[in-house]
Amino acid sequence: xxxxxxQDLLNAEVHFGHMTRKWNPAMxxxxxxxxxxxxxxxxxxxxxxxxxxxxxxYQIAKQGKKILFVATKKQAKEIIAEKATSVNMPFxxxxxxxxMLTNFSTIRKAVKKMTTIDKMSNDGTFENLSKREKLxxxxxxxxxxxxxxxxxxxxxxxxxxxxxxxxxxxxxxxEANRLGxxxxxIVDTNSNPRNIDYIIPGNDxxxxxxxxxxxxxxxxxxxxxxxxxxxxxKEQENNANxxxxxxxxxxxxRIKRGENAELNANVAEKFLSEAEKEAWHSFLCPxxxxxxxxxxxxxxxxxxxxxxxxLFVDYCFICGAGLxxxxxxxxxxxxxxxxxxYISSLCIHTQGVGLA
Numbered sequence: 465x466x467x468x469x470x471q472d473l474l475n476a477e478v479h480f481g482h483m484t485r486k487w488n489p490a491m492x493x494x495x496x497x498x499x500x501x502x503x504x505x506x507x508x509x510x511x512x513x514x515x516x517x518x519x520x521x522y523q524i525a526k527q528g529k530k531i532l533f534v535a536t537k538k539q540a541k542e543i544i545a546e547k548a549t550s551v552n553m554p555f556x557x558x559x560x561x562x563x564m565l566t567n568f569s570t571i572r573k574a575v576k577k578m579t580t581i582d583k584m585s586n587d588g589t590f591e592n593l594s595k596r597e598k599l600x601x602x603x604x605x606x607x608x609x610x611x612x613x614x615x616x617x618x619x620x621x622x623x624x625x626x627x628x629x630x631x632x633x634x635x636x637x638x639e640a641n642r643l644g645x646x647x648x649x650i651v652d653t654n655s656n657p658r659n660i661d662y663i664i665p666g667n668d669x670x671x672x673x674x675x676x677x678x679x680x681x682x683x684x685x686x687x688x689x690x691x692x693x694x695x696x697x698k699e700q701e702n703n704a705n706x707x708x709x710x711x712x713x714x715x716x717x718r719i720k721r722g723e724n725a726e727l728n729a730n731v732a733e734k735f736l737s738e739a740e741k742e743a744w745h746s747f748l749c750p751x752x753x754x755x756x757x758x759x760x761x762x763x764x765x766x767x768x769x770x771x772x773x774x775l776f777v778d779y780c781f782i783c784g785a786g787l788x789x790x791x792x793x794x795x796x797x798x799x800x801x802x803x804x805x806y807i808s809s810l811c812i813h814t815q816g817v818g819l820a
Contacts, residue, residue: 476676481653494665517662518684525688529623565639
């Protein structure tokens with residue numbers, strides 16, 4: 465469903481272009497006709513282009529990226545400030561400072577300077593300055609606030625630029641093109657659309673026209689931000705549920721040393737038949753219960769370990785000529801109070817003492 469319709473755009477006078485003698489031939493595909501020396505914009509194409517731009521801005525906002533709104537002409541200043549503020553996006557309504565994008569690091573220093581002045585006024589440093597210095601700093605702060613206050617929260621380059629009147633804001637457009645930042649713009653019949661990635665053909669002089677177009681794109685941005693918030697909440701909820709499930713399951717209970725009855729009751733239920741359990745109990749449990757050294761030949765990671773004291777048996781099953789046993793052990797050369805690393809799936813050959 466379209467975010468705007470033909471009649472609403474017509475009522476907002478979006479269709480009025482510039483005088484025919486001032487037109488840019490590159491805008492010919494978007495011109496419907498000419499009347500009384502003024503070009504009339506094809507609003508059917510404007511509806512389509514608004515939807516394309518809105519969908520792209522929706523995706524950008526959904527990813528949590530920033531979109532910089534630029535409009536320094538008088539009739540667009542208040543509208544841009546209101547719409548951009550409603551979705552917490554940065555905007556420029558005063559003079560575009562050259563290098564605001566291409567020399568962004570310097571702009572950030574100016575913003576930090578403004579922050580430093582605010583800190584001075586709060587911590588009492590201001591009181592130690594002379595009246596003349598206070599006045600100079602106050603004027604500097606006011607100037608910085610006027611030009612850069614709206615982008616104080618912009619810590620990195622924006623992911624997109626939305627421009628009202630691309631002809632007036634040609635410097636901003638050139639900087640964005642140089643950095644590969646996509647440009648969205650309201651393009652009138654006297655402007656060049658070739659440097660604009662997402663063209664919205666329309667009247668960029670009437671406040672009603674600017675308002676209706678901005679309302680459509682800002683609504684799309686708001687939807688993207690809302691969708692992002694919902695996804696984050698859902699992800700947090702899923703993570704919380706997973707943690708609760710893991711906590712409820714609690715994992716496999718550890719068997720303490722010396723609790724041989726519990727060990728024998730829980731050993732290898734999934735792997736052993738009754739006959740295998742009987743065989744396992746007959747020649748392996750006595751060594752565990754007595755905690756004697758069993759001299760076995762254990763293969764683990766191509767290393768030969770001889771003289772192992774078996775303390776815990778996790779599971780055991782017969783395989784060919786030997787037993788596959790998952791054990792926790794003490795190495796015979798390790799200190800008595802230090803556990804050797806956990807070695808799983810060891811092959812205990814029948815060459816060992818007591819197993820032949």
